Amino acid sequence: MSDAYILGIESSCDETGAAVVRSGEQILSNVVFSQIATHMPYGGVVPELASREHLRAIVPVVRKALADARQSYPSVDAIAVTQGPGLAGALLVGLSYAKALAFALDKPLIAVNHLEGHIHAVLLEERQKGNHEVNFPVLALVVSGGHTHLYLAEQKGNSWSYENIGHTRDDAAGEAFDKVAKLLGLGYPGGPIVDRLSSHGDPQAVKFATSQIKHPDRNDCGKNDRGKKDGKLKDGHGGFDFSYSGIKTAVLRYVETHNLAPAIEKRRRELSAIEKPKFEDYLALCEPETRNLVASFQRAMVDDLVAKTLAAAEAHEVATLFVSGGVAANNELRQRFEQDAALQGLRVFFPSRPLSTDNAAMIAAAAYPKWLAKDFAPMDFSAEASLPLERL
Numbered sequence: 001m002s003d004a005y006i007l008g009i010e011s012s013c014d015e016t017g018a019a020v021v022r023s024g025e026q027i028l029s030n031v032v033f034s035q036i037a038t039h040m041p042y043g044g045v046v047p048e049l050a051s052r053e054h055l056r057a058i059v060p061v062v063r064k065a066l067a068d069a070r071q072s073y074p075s076v077d078a079i080a081v082t083q084g085p086g087l088a089g090a091l092l093v094g095l096s097y098a099k100a101l102a103f104a105l106d107k108p109l110i111a112v113n114h115l116e117g118h119i120h121a122v123l124l125e126e127r128q129k130g131n132h133e134v135n136f137p138v139l140a141l142v143v144s145g146g147h148t149h150l151y152l153a154e155q156k157g158n159s160w161s162y163e164n165i166g167h168t169r170d171d172a173a174g175e176a177f178d179k180v181a182k183l184l185g186l187g188y189p190g191g192p193i194v195d196r197l198s199s200h201g202d203p204q205a206v207k208f209a210t211s212q213i214k215h216p217d218r219n220d221c222g223k224n225d226r227g228k229k230d231g232k233l234k235d236g237h238g239g240f241d242f243s244y245s246g247i248k249t250a251v252l253r254y255v256e257t258h259n260l261a262p263a264i265e266k267r268r269r270e271l272s273a274i275e276k277p278k279f280e281d282y283l284a285l286c287e288p289e290t291r292n293l294v295a296s297f298q299r300a301m302v303d304d305l306v307a308k309t310l311a312a313a314e315a316h317e318v319a320t321l322f323v324s325g326g327v328a329a330n331n332e333l334r335q336r337f338e339q340d341a342a343l344q345g346l347r348v349f350f351p352s353r354p355l356s357t358d359n360a361a362m363i364a365a366a367a368y369p370k371w372l373a374k375d376f377a378p379m380d381f382s383a384e385a386s387l388p389l390e391r392l
């Protein structure tokens, strides 16, 4: 089989990405232009600004990805692009550019689900390390700013299928990190700073009762009878849902009852006066009570994500666990998954940190089986903000 050089394009949220990946197993280039600086003053992603920034960045980012890979527009074999889920306006920028390239160059166009991309980030890096063996079934936790989803993934030939067995009922885990960080005057995005601050606080200091992370009835949203092998679950669908709006409210309550508002306001003011705050600035501006609160919040999030995912892995007798998406960059989450999965005899794989957050290499990698299967997108396909990942 000859090699395929796929140009991937990603623009679903606040990162403009382009990458060239050879045959789903070797990253030749991976360029990510982050818009964090644009959105930071607003404490979150502003969709209109995201679209505008993608428009500005897309051409230079793609050019750089081709140059870094020593490729050219005519030399790549196909153009892959994120179709969804994501911000509609942001997706449209990548998609329109990918369509224009495919049309002008007369190359196949491949539509990729962003969540499938996050799952294939793990596979891409394992193949790059020479590990081509994956023991199925695979359970993938995709945990990011927009998603906290559990998928059972299977491969049959060049075709991948995914079954969603759990998802967040309200906020995604990354969204909770971002909202709590914003609430505490720590800016945007919250995950990386909460991650680093947590190792400077006491994770036992504040008790977040499990009831604050609501555990819905495990069997209450079964839509089918796809059932469980060992009968532990009556329904195959929706057995392991997450919920993170409760813990966010619990942090807010803590802030109110402990009168942290003046300290938060002072921190917000002082951080905004620093052009590029360093970690030491955040640390210096966080009194022990806030550090403890942050560490306790992170511990509760990690406890819940790990416990639910491992329970799902056990119930579905999976052989391999993937943890991917922006929150998979979290240090405590990685350590706990490694430690607790080992106790269960389960192998757990993460992408490297650059491939955990949004990037286009994962899109080009997920496109490779579709390229082999000649699963090409028609020129009139459109962006889908809520595109589900479910192919059985």
Ligand code: KG4
Residues within 6 Å of the ligand: 013, 143, 144, 145, 146, 147, 173, 174, 175, 177, 178, 189, 190, 191, 192, 195, 325, 326, 327, 328, 329, 330, 331, 356, 357, 358
């Ligand atoms: O996958 P991603 O780049 O974009 C989406 O598809 O959402 O994920 C971004 C999310 C943000 O919510 C960010 O705060 C979170 O991932 N994140 C982290 C860490 N790094 C990024 N959350 C916890 N710990 C981290 N180290």
Ligand code: ZN
Residues within 6 Å of the ligand: 114, 118, 144, 145, 325, 326, 357, 358
């Ligand atoms: Zn993502």
